Amino acid sequence: MSNLFSNLLAMSIAGSVVVGLMLLLRPVTAKIFPAKWQYGIGKMAIAFFLLPVSLIVGKVSFVLPKTITPRHPSGTPPMAIPEALQPNGFVDAVDTLMEKHLPAAMEKHLSLEVMGAVLLIWFVGAMVFAGWHFYCYRRFSKRLLENSIPIPEDTAAALLSSRKAALGVHGDVKLMLNHKITSPMLVGLRHPMILLPASSISETDLKLVLTHELMHLKRKDLWVKVLALIAGTLHWFNPFVHVLRKDVSIWGELSCDEALASEMSHEERKHYGEAILNALDNHSGMNTAFYSPLCESKKHIKRRLIRMLNVKKTKKSIMVLSVAAILAIGGTGLILAASSTGNDINNVIDASSTGNDIDNVINVSADKQNDSNIDVKYLWPVTGRNRITAAYGNHMHPVKKEMVFHNGIDIPAPEGTPVLNADKGTVAEIGDNETDGNYVILNHGGGIQTFYSKLFGFAEGLAEGDTVQQGDVIGYVGSTGVATGPHLHFRLIIDGEYTDPTSAFASEDWSDDWVRRPGD
Structure with a gap:
């Protein structure tokens, strides 16, 4: 529903921009350009009103962040980042800023009821x-x-x-x-x-x-x-x-x-x-x-x-100028179409300081119950970073802009931050794919597995079949795969089924502030 509304709005904005520029420049263009050019601009404006050009731009911005992200194969550690140079202070400042402005930001998002009413009126x-x-x-x-x-x-x-x-x-x-x-x-x-x-x-x-x-x-x-x-x-x-x-x-x-x-x-x-x-x-x-x-x-x-x-007869100089004007007007429409849906590249890069779509995160109850069949003994995998920006459950995907099931939790941290093994186990798999980026899967016995993804790189010498102790470094926080910024995506799998990972940790290990509520 929100996708339909945002794409329709983006198409309307893009078309309006082209028409507005066309009318604004008309006193000049009508004198120097032929009628064919004016008619062509009008047809281009129709295309902007009818085609979801923002999706095309969104596809480009969806790919670009992944292509500029360094990836390290197994056995190649990332460059060490001195503690003094890690942007902890900056992240904390962003956290404070967002905490103050979060209520106002949330008011900007239409509820499902209001969105449904708006779409009904439009229909x-x-x-x-x-x-x-x-x-x-x-x-x-x-x-x-x-x-x-x-x-x-x-x-x-x-x-x-x-x-x-x-x-x-x-x-x-x-x-x-x-x-x-x-x-x-x-x-x-x-x-x-x-x-x-x-x-x-x-x-x-x-x-x-x-x-x-x-x-x-x-x-x-x-x-x-x-x-x-x-x-x-x-x-x-x-x-x-x-x-x-x-x-x-x-x-x-x-x-x-x-x-x-x-x-x-x-x-x-x-x-x-x-x-x-x-x-x-x-x-x-x-x-x-x-x-x-x-x-x-x-x-x-x-x-x-x-x-x-x-x-x-149209001069060659006028033809060149007319083509340039068409490209400028069309480009302006494309840029605004992309920015109106929030898929432009700058929005993706600016979100990297938090690792997810911060505007969508809200508080949940601290009385989180342990509903799994394992003991609360697991070590929090990112030391000093106990904030969760995307909880286990259904929520709006920050990149795809659609409701998806989130099968783990996201823990934001600066790129290069060590990722620790939650419990003693054996390395079952090391690899990478388009969605998860670099990942490690550990077996802990009793049908229990933990999954660590979006990694910048792996611990030096880590290989499949290795036994790792609780607290060992297995990799480093990154933003590989589908991600809007550096964070660890952590999953807990019991007997082949996904389980809420927070049930494996003590309540004091992680913060319930800023957690994205399921269904948001």
């Missing part, structure tokens, strides 16, 4: 928005079908065939007459159809009309409008997406004019402008999300004609 709003537009589309389609008749095989049909061949448009395109409209339009996604008004149109004007509508079909402009409508449905609460829908419609027409006018002489452009003026109509308030008209309304006609008459 109802999206359904109402989608339902209304579906109703409008059905009514629109019915009106068109009731009042449209096929055009007989005459000059218009032959002209349509020749214009399709000239533009490289393939597939069947119907040509229909409709006595309820006064301006030509293109409708239909899977079965495109060009509707012509019942009034007579000269052959020259008809050629321009068909070329214009077929250009829309070739560029799949109707699909762009549908995607903009889907974005509006998902982000109905965001005013930027509705501004974008209108903007895409306007610049779609301008860029279509630009594409056609670039191949015309000045006289042909003037005639094309006259054809647009002759087709002026508001289509009785029809929703232009469902069709592409030759001319939508009088509001933008002046700018449309001026831009069409002054179309010039």
